[in-house]
Amino acid sequence: MGKKILIVEDEESLLKLESILLTSKGFEVRGVANGTEALEAIAEEPPDLVLLDIMLPELDGFEVCRRIKEQEATRGIPVIMLTAKKSREDMSRGEEVGADWYITKPFKSAMVIETIQRFLAR
Incomplete structure (x- = not known):
């Protein structure tokens, strides 16, 4: 079984694209469209990594x-922000809340895969 990745993306076409991309690389993918669903999914079955949109x-x-x-049980899960928000303020805010990495859209698939593999190899 591949590593589990939770994709949190409200744009359906992008969620599908990211899911196909990651599934094709052998990951087990679960996609949700909002923040509340994301937290429920993590509580139900903690993923190995979260790919998280901001908006x-x-x-x-x-x-x-x-x-x-902030949760002891989920603190160790790597969170990669994948977002169209490119400003320095957004990036600092991402760091403040504990994001492990920040990728801006439009992104290159290879870069996303490489970043995910790097975090999961730890």
């Missing part, structure tokens, strides 16, 4: 990341 309905990615990192 989400209900809870934004910053809040989701903060909650993942």
Whole structure:
């Protein structure tokens, strides 16, 4: 069984694309479309890594990341922010809430895969 990755992305076409990309690389993928679902999915079955969009309905990615990192049980899960928000403030905020890495859209698939593999190899 491959490593489990939770993709949190509200844009359906992108969620499908990312799911196909990661599944083709042997990962077990679960996709959710908002922050609340993300936290429920993590509580149900903690993934090995979270690929997290920032602009989400209900809870934004910053809040989701903060909650993942403040819980003892989920603190060790790597969180990679994958977002169109490119400003320095957004990136610093990502760091503040504990994001492990920050990739901006549009992204290159190879870079995303490489980053995920790097975190999962630890």
